[in-house]
Amino acid sequence: MTRFSRSNDWGFPRWRGYGSEGSGAAKVRMCDRHGCDQPGDCPAPKSPNSPERWYFCAEHAGEYNRGWNYFEGLDAEEAAAREADERRDASGFGTSQHYKWAGSGDGSRSRDEMRALDVLDLEPDVEFEEVKATWRRLAKANHPDVKPGDKDAAERFRAVQAAYDVLRQAEERRAAAV
Numbered sequence: 001m002t003r004f005s006r007s008n009d010w011g012f013p014r015w016r017g018y019g020s021e022g023s024g025a026a027k028v029r030m031c032d033r034h035g036c037d038q039p040g041d042c043p044a045p046k047s048p049n050s051p052e053r054w055y056f057c058a059e060h061a062g063e064y065n066r067g068w069n070y071f072e073g074l075d076a077e078e079a080a081a082r083e084a085d086e087r088r089d090a091s092g093f094g095t096s097q098h099y100k101w102a103g104s105g106d107g108s109r110s111r112d113e114m115r116a117l118d119v120l121d122l123e124p125d126v127e128f129e130e131v132k133a134t135w136r137r138l139a140k141a142n143h144p145d146v147k148p149g150d151k152d153a154a155e156r157f158r159a160v161q162a163a164y165d166v167l168r169q170a171e172e173r174r175a176a177a178v
Helices: 058-066 075-096 111-121 130-142 151-177
Strands: 041-044 053-054
Touching: 041 058, 053 058, 111 151, 130 151
Parallel strands: none
Antiparallel strands: 041 053
């Protein structure tokens, strides 16, 4: 036999204010670190491959993560296999690591890189060798020693230098990632 319980919200007059249905005390989980009285809203695994979690405050979560060894308890072969699996699974996110995709191009360049290519008047899919050649040509043409006293040329030289620096650093990052 099912027993029903009534609330004070039925009928008229309504005994509680509207919108106060879930107004019970909010449950706050405290940090699992001994002696800490901060809310524990950062879950952390108790051991590798375990579904059980500790709940730490932000300060103690950072302390915990500094000493965390993801591959603890695995031999070298298992650790290498797991690392390879995770790199394969996460490789699709590699092109979006900068979170600044531009409107044109293939999505492999950031907005800053696209702006730098615009300064150099180059296409988004240009090779770095062409970037370097264009930078040299524009730098020689606008160098303050070649055009002394020309403020527009000096400003253009600084813009070309900054654009090249952005593209050179991006190319170095890509080379290091491969």
